[in-house]
Amino acid sequence: MRLRIKKKSIVFLVLCLFLNMIGILNPDVVQADVSISTDNLIVNPGFEVASNGNTAANWDPQGVGIFTITNSLVSGGSRAQKISINNLPVNQFAGVSQAIAVRSGQPYMMNGRFYVESINNAKVQLYADFFKEGAIVDSKVFDLPSQSTGQFVTLGGNGIVPDEATTVVIYALIRSTSDNGSGILMADNVSFKYTNDSNLIANADYDKFSNTLANSDDWDYTTSYNPTFSSVAYPSLSGARAQKISISSLPVNGYAGIFQKNKTGFRKAISGQRCFVDRESL
Structure with missing residues (x-):
């Protein structure tokens, strides 16, 4: 009986040593992996939370x-x-x-x-x-x-x-x-x-929005007519939302769309009748 207990103990210790070597039982390795986040690390990035002073909270x-x-x-x-x-x-x-x-x-x-x-x-x-x-x-x-x-x-x-x-x-x-x-x-x-993503466009997936009945955050609109802009959850190719642009009775050479000005240039999505725009890159 004692011999069996010793054998089981030795096998358990060897198993623990092996698992520790590959990192499964090492809490530092787990913490290192889960702490790498693709979320924005800046607090109050949009200056939405006011403070008692003249700068936004956390700034x-x-x-x-x-x-x-x-x-x-x-x-x-x-x-x-x-x-x-x-x-x-x-x-x-x-x-x-x-x-x-x-x-x-x-x-x-x-x-x-x-x-x-x-x-x-x-x-x-x-x-x-x-x-x-x-x-x-x-x-x-x-x-x-x-x-x-x-x-x-x-x-x-x-x-x-x-x-x-x-x-x-x-x-x-x-x-x-x-x-x-x-x-x-x-x-x-x-x-x-x-992130390893080299895309320089802000809110490229159109996931950030302030009002569903408007254009997405960080994008501007351009139009020669009277379109409707809205943020929608479906259809969406990537992320959670897409930008919807609707227009009717558009005259020849008329246009409506959204754009974002970058230091290196413009990015536009032009609509003739109706389109769903999702995931831009530059």
Whole structure:
């Protein structure tokens, strides 16, 4: 009897050792796998949650500027962060920032939506500083030209979190390019996600929407007639929703559609009668 018990104990210990070696019983391996998420790591990315101050909750003001929450010019939802500067010295900036924890070596996509109402001797930047124990190890910067945009523009790109980096501070800002820099900027829907997807279009699957009887978040519409825009759950090729565009009695060469302006160009979907648009890429 004792011999059988010893044999069973030895077999159990060997099995445990084997499972531990391949990682099944190692909690660190499981945590490492499940912690890699494709969700947006930024808190309050659309500036929807207000605070007691002039910047949205979870965002900090940086530099000398005038910060307000606006609901008149938004890319999605009902609010955006407005940043205004005047007489800013060369290379100084004003903006909002948020610090988040990151995992080194992970591919990421970072982008945001920006409306430049006016700008002079300055430029708009989506800026990321990566830190290890309080020291900067690398930076990533995306620039918008020094001109008014007339509508929201998607600005951003892809990268890999630097080795040993544990924190990133992300800024949406206006930086002066010479003395007397000035400008008015609306920032909205800032995103930082772990992903291998190189698509630079925001809300490419049309899954984010503020109102089902409207165009999807982060998209603008263009028309020479009177179409109906709506966000629908069916049919959908990928994700949970698609953009529906309906129109009737369209005259020759008439058009209706949605588009998104990116730093590298436009993306349009034009409708002649009725179409369901799903998953754009650039």
